[in-house]
Amino acid sequence: MSTQTLPYLPSNNHPIQSPHHDFPSVPAPPRSQRTTKPETANRRNNSDIAPKKGRQRLRLRERIPGS
Numbered sequence: 001m002s003t004q005t006l007p008y009l010p011s012n013n014h015p016i017q018s019p020h021h022d023f024p025s026v027p028a029p030p031r032s033q034r035t036t037k038p039e040t041a042n043r044r045n046n047s048d049i050a051p052k053k054g055r056q057r058l059r060l061r062e063r064i065p066g067s
Helices: 019-025 028-045 049-066
Strands: none
Touching: none
16 A cells, blocks of 8 residues: 555655656657757847847836837
């Protein structure tokens, strides 16, 4: 029963075969690849858009309280 009540802490039983360690290990590689590839492209293309959006947000915030 102890193993069933604590399925997320089988460090003493099977740390490698534990389901908590298997789930992150599977989606980890695809996530890292997806994030690295699009991030590099987005940073290069949105390099000029990112700062503009940030400046516009600051201006809008200033206009709302200023008015």
